[in-house]
Amino acid sequence: MKRLLLMSGSIACAKATQLISTWVKQGDEVRVVCTPGTLNFVGEATLEGLSQNPVMTSVYESGAMMDHIHVSRWADQIILCPATANVINKLAAGIADDAVTTVFVAAFGLQKPLLVVPAMNTMMWQYPATQVAVNTLQDWGVTLLAPEQGDLACGEQGAGRMPEIEDILKKLEHLV
Numbered sequence: 001m002k003r004l005l006l007m008s009g010s011i012a013c014a015k016a017t018q019l020i021s022t023w024v025k026q027g028d029e030v031r032v033v034c035t036p037g038t039l040n041f042v043g044e045a046t047l048e049g050l051s052q053n054p055v056m057t058s059v060y061e062s063g064a065m066m067d068h069i070h071v072s073r074w075a076d077q078i079i080l081c082p083a084t085a086n087v088i089n090k091l092a093a094g095i096a097d098d099a100v101t102t103v104f105v106a107a108f109g110l111q112k113p114l115l116v117v118p119a120m121n122t123m124m125w126q127y128p129a130t131q132v133a134v135n136t137l138q139d140w141g142v143t144l145l146a147p148e149q150g151d152l153a154c155g156e157q158g159a160g161r162m163p164e165i166e167d168i169l170k171k172l173e174h175l176v
C-alpha cells in the first residue's frame with residue numbers, strides 16, 4: 001500500500017509519526033508532505049528517517065517541482081493527520097498556499113481514499129468557521145475522523161483531542 005501522509009502544525013505531530021513507523025513496519029511505502037509549521041513539532045530528519053523517503057515541505061523544491069501533482073497520483077491512500085484548524089479552514093476555502101493544501105486541492109478530484117484527522121484545542125474546534133469548514137469538507141465527500149473528548153495538551157479538557165493511533169488505523173482499513 002502506498003500511503004501519503006499530509007501533516008500540519010499540531011502538538012499531535014509526534015503522536016502521528018507512529019502511523020509512519022507502523023506502516024513502514026508492515027511493508028507499506030510512505031511519503032510525507034508537511035506544512036512549514038509541522039517542523040516546529042517534529043523534525044524533517046525524523047520524518048525522512050521513519051518514512052525512508054524525502055519529505056516534501058515546499059512545492060518549490062528543485063528537482064521535484066511537479067511533486068505536488070505526482071505524489072497524489074502515486075498514492076493509494078491520502079491521510080491528513082494531524083489536521084490543524086488553519087489547514088481545515090484553508091481547504092474549505094480552496095486556499096492552496098503551502099505544500100499540504102496544494103497537494104490536497106490537486107488530489108481531491110482523483111477521488112482516492114482520503115481521511116482527515118483533526119487535532120486542536122476545544123475552542124479552535126468549536127470556532128464557527130472551523131465547524132463550517134468541517135461540514136463543508138464532509139458535504140464534499142471527505143471522510144473525517146471526529147476528534148475525541150478528553151485531556152488536551154494545553155491542560156484544558158474537551159473536544160479536539162486526536163484519536164488514538166489504533167483508531168486511526170482501524171478507520172483506514174475501511175476507507176474507500
Ligand SMILES: Cc1cc2nc3c(=O)[nH]c(=O)nc-3n(C[C@H](O)[C@H](O)[C@H](O)COP(=O)(O)O)c2cc1C
Pocket residue numbers: 007008009010011012035036037038083084085086087098119120121124
Ligand atoms: C505548542 C503549540 C501547539 C499547537 N497545537 C495545535 C493543534 O493541536 N491544532 C491546531 O489547529 N493548532 C495548533 N497550534 C497552532 C498552529 O501551529 C498554528 O495555527 C499554525 O499557524 C498552523 O499552521 P499549519 O496549519 O500551516 O501547520 C499549536 C501551536 C503551538 C505553539
